Amino acid sequence: MTAPAACEPQDDALRYTVAVRALCEFTARCGDLDLRYTPAPTALEGIAGHARVAAGHGPGYEAEIALQGRYGPLRVRGRADGFDPALRRLEEIKTHRGSLARHNPGQRALHWAQAKVYGWLLCAARGLDALEVALVYLDVDSGQQTVLTETHTAEALRAHFDGQCARYLAWATREAAHRAARDAALAALAFPHPAFRSGQRELAAQVWRAATAGRCLLAQAPTGIGKTVATLFAQLKAAPGQRIDRVLYLAAKTSGRQMALDALAQLAGSGGAPVPLRVLELVARDKACEHPGSACHGQSCPLALGFFDRLDAARGAALDGHVLTQARVREVALAHGICPYYLSQELARWADVVVGDYNYWFDGGALLHALAQSLGWRVALLVDEAHNLVERARGMYGAQLPPELLRQARQSATAAREPGVKRALAAVRRALAALERGMEGDYAVHDGLPAPLAGALARCAQVLSEHMAAHPEQFDAPLLQWYFALLQFNGLLEGFDTQHALIDSQRAGPRQPCTVSLRCIVPGPHLAPRWAAAHTATLFSATLQPAHYHADLLGLPDTHGATEVAAPFAASQLQVRVARHISTRWAHRAASVTPIVALLARQFAAQPGNYLAFFSSYDYLDQVAGAFAAQHPGVPMWRQERRMGEAAQRDFLARFTEGGQGIAFAVLGGAFAEGVDLPGRRLIGAFLCTLGLPQVNPVNEQVRARMQALFGRGHDYAYLYPGLHKVVQAAGRVIRSPEDRGVVHLIDDRFARPEVRALLPAWWRVEGG
Numbered sequence: 001m002t003a004p005a006a007c008e009p010q011d012d013a014l015r016y017t018v019a020v021r022a023l024c025e026f027t028a029r030c031g032d033l034d035l036r037y038t039p040a041p042t043a044l045e046g047i048a049g050h051a052r053v054a055a056g057h058g059p060g061y062e063a064e065i066a067l068q069g070r071y072g073p074l075r076v077r078g079r080a081d082g083f084d085p086a087l088r089r090l091e092e093i094k095t096h097r098g099s100l101a102r103h104n105p106g107q108r109a110l111h112w113a114q115a116k117v118y119g120w121l122l123c124a125a126r127g128l129d130a131l132e133v134a135l136v137y138l139d140v141d142s143g144q145q146t147v148l149t150e151t152h153t154a155e156a157l158r159a160h161f162d163g164q165c166a167r168y169l170a171w172a173t174r175e176a177a178h179r180a181a182r183d184a185a186l187a188a189l190a191f192p193h194p195a196f197r198s199g200q201r202e203l204a205a206q207v208w209r210a211a212t213a214g215r216c217l218l219a220q221a222p223t224g225i226g227k228t229v230a231t232l233f234a235q236l237k238a239a240p241g242q243r244i245d246r247v248l249y250l251a252a253k254t255s256g257r258q259m260a261l262d263a264l265a266q267l268a269g270s271g272g273a274p275v276p277l278r279v280l281e282l283v284a285r286d287k288a289c290e291h292p293g294s295a296c297h298g299q300s301c302p303l304a305l306g307f308f309d310r311l312d313a314a315r316g317a318a319l320d321g322h323v324l325t326q327a328r329v330r331e332v333a334l335a336h337g338i339c340p341y342y343l344s345q346e347l348a349r350w351a352d353v354v355v356g357d358y359n360y361w362f363d364g365g366a367l368l369h370a371l372a373q374s375l376g377w378r379v380a381l382l383v384d385e386a387h388n389l390v391e392r393a394r395g396m397y398g399a400q401l402p403p404e405l406l407r408q409a410r411q412s413a414t415a416a417r418e419p420g421v422k423r424a425l426a427a428v429r430r431a432l433a434a435l436e437r438g439m440e441g442d443y444a445v446h447d448g449l450p451a452p453l454a455g456a457l458a459r460c461a462q463v464l465s466e467h468m469a470a471h472p473e474q475f476d477a478p479l480l481q482w483y484f485a486l487l488q489f490n491g492l493l494e495g496f497d498t499q500h501a502l503i504d505s506q507r508a509g510p511r512q513p514c515t516v517s518l519r520c521i522v523p524g525p526h527l528a529p530r531w532a533a534a535h536t537a538t539l540f541s542a543t544l545q546p547a548h549y550h551a552d553l554l555g556l557p558d559t560h561g562a563t564e565v566a567a568p569f570a571a572s573q574l575q576v577r578v579a580r581h582i583s584t585r586w587a588h589r590a591a592s593v594t595p596i597v598a599l600l601a602r603q604f605a606a607q608p609g610n611y612l613a614f615f616s617s618y619d620y621l622d623q624v625a626g627a628f629a630a631q632h633p634g635v636p637m638w639r640q641e642r643r644m645g646e647a648a649q650r651d652f653l654a655r656f657t658e659g660g661q662g663i664a665f666a667v668l669g670g671a672f673a674e675g676v677d678l679p680g681r682r683l684i685g686a687f688l689c690t691l692g693l694p695q696v697n698p699v700n701e702q703v704r705a706r707m708q709a710l711f712g713r714g715h716d717y718a719y720l721y722p723g724l725h726k727v728v729q730a731a732g733r734v735i736r737s738p739e740d741r742g743v744v745h746l747i748d749d750r751f752a753r754p755e756v757r758a759l760l761p762a763w764w765r766v767e768g769g
């Protein structure tokens with residue numbers, strides 16, 4: 001069945017199973033949302049803490065007792081932390097840091113609920129008529145134990161258990177009915193258009209086969225064939241047979257999310273009766289927050305106050321409908337006086353399809369991955385515009401310690417008169433200074449972090465954690481920012497390996513402080529467990545060539561498949577011309593301006609209409625655009641500006657009208673180089689004034705060296721493939737449908753080289769190569 005955590009269909013008499021923890025999280029949370037950061041013990045500290053409490057008891061103490069019980073068709077199971085027969089006491093052990101007084105009442109109520117459910121299960125299993133139930137809190141830093149006890153009769157514990165189960169069962173029954181209706185509708189799902197477009201059926205078939213085989217698929221398919229609806233259709237159709245609990249549609253950009261929501265709306269309405277499919281859109285906190293100046297707890301934000309008391313009603317109201325866009329979730333949340341952002345996170349437990357950013361599955365603490373792990377979901381992933389995932393994952397698994405962050409943190413510690421924190425931060429600064437003195441130039445690569453610096457960072461994290469647990473009110477924004485950067489850095493340092501990552505230090509000049517970075521170069525080792533956690537995954541994009549590059553860097557399993565769907569376009573639709581007489585290499589930039597301006601002007605005069613010209617940098621763009629404006633003042637032109645807001649971006653695109661004329665100047669890899677749809681005569685040509693190769697610099701040279709060592713293709717993996725992906729994406733703006741016509745000028749002599757030509761779309765007929 002769909003939702004309730006760990007709730008599985010059973011035989012007729014015993015139809016659902018739920019873990020104690022999941023049961024109580026559903027039924028017993030109350031009070032405010034409180035997301036004030038408190039340093040929590042690690043998993044290892046938690047295990048050690050449980051062992052420590054157990055060791056403090058006599059020889060008859062039992063730990064980790066497997067228990068289960070029934071309420072009608074519901075089975076509840078779990079492991080009680082400990083039972084002391086001498087005291088007749090059942091213990092629920094919780095490790096923590098800092099003062100217990102800061103635990104909010106809702107959290108305490110949840111702990112009691114768990115302890116009492118275990119209490120009844122134990123009474124029932126051992127025939128006990130009464131029991132002492134205890135919450136044992138162990139502070140992992142001080143070792144102090146605080147024991148809270150209550151004595152209950154078995155009858156009272158049973159009444160509590162029955163109450164929790166009754167509430168849960170009502171919800172579980174509703175969810176099981178939803179799942180059955182959903183799966184029946186999906187099995188009969190019809191494609192929402194009268195016919196498939198060319199290539200669309202092939203793509204859908206490949207996704208379906210991957211889903212039914214339970215494997216990963218890399219699918220390159222051209223723009224304009226309707227990839228979004230094809231992949232969703234195939235995945236949803238396969239879901240009932242594969243017992244898929246959740247389909248997760250992961251996109252790199254907002255535009256990708258919207259296309260998925262539109263396609264899902266079409267699919268859900270495609271049959272005779274609407275498909276009961278719960279679709280949830282997840283957005284970032286800063287887009288959903290109603291009180292941006294507040295913190296997420298009841299004393300600061302009114303929408304956190306009493307959040308869990310009103311969650312039940314809000315959840316029920318939200319799930320009465322099926323498409324939970326950001327706007328719909330906001331409407332329901334505000335009607336119930338709770339936070340829309342955290343309501344959407346709760347709803348993620350109950351949606352059939354979740355549409356959100358990559359980071360909800362791939363980053364270190366990803367919400368959807370964590371839910372899937374703890375609730376045992378069978379998941380199908382659809383990764384949209386997957387050529388972006390390498391760079392995005394590198395960002396997720398990299399960390400930096402900028403000197404400015406440390407300087408501000410030290411200022412804060414001084415102002416707060418915190419000698420312990422001050423000393424720990426000063427030790428980090430001293431270790432960094434030693435590293436800086438050892439640097440011969442402004443850039444250095446390290447095999448590992450020098451031991452004194454690693455020690456200072458570990459010690460600093462420990463001091464800050466302890467201090468934060470004791471005095472959270474003293475942590476202002478700079479100290480918190482440094483603390484989180486430190487945690488991220490130290491966390492990644494634990495698994496650091498020189499093959500797939502890089503530690504370097506870099507400074508602006510002699511005697512300048514350096515930034516120490518841990519750079520992820522090959523995210524595969526981080527992502528491999530995420531692919532393994534999914535039943536199936538399809539990564540799709542118009543630019544996934546060569547497939548081995550993505551498979552290698554993303555850590556896809558050896559069993560993955562790769563497919564390339566032929567484009568539905570004819571070579572006659574697009575003229576592709578190589579300007580071999582121009583070099584856009586750095587050394588030839590100045591000399592390239594005049595011939596590029598002449599080429600742009602010639603093309604525009606021959607075929608007036610809307611064009612996009614792409615450059616490798618704003619500086620280069622400015623040089624060519626300035627010269628073009630001076631020499632051809634009569635040609636309308638507009639340009640992408642640095643740090644352009646959303647409104648300005650919309651204005652930029654609005655100038656591409658059906659009957660319009662002019663040349664727009666943009667940077668390759670920027671907001672207008674992909675994900676932009678300008679069909680028909682809104683765009684009739686593009687100029688690629690760059691090969692898109694990343695700049696040759698010390699960092700990229702390190703990337704090249706590692707790529708060479710790992711894959712034997714250093715230059716291709718570090719420079720050529722990433723560059724050409726951007727070029728093909730940008731050029732792909734011109735032809736959006738079989739009716740479009742246009743021209744692409746590839747401006748650089750290197751576009752004529754065979755290894756570059758091999759990376760261009762097979763259906764292009766290149767002239768001048």
Ligand code: SF4
Pocket residue numbers: 033285288289290291292294295296297301302303304339340341342
């Ligand atoms: S509205 Fe904003 S501040 Fe309030 S709980 Fe939600 S995210 Fe936090």
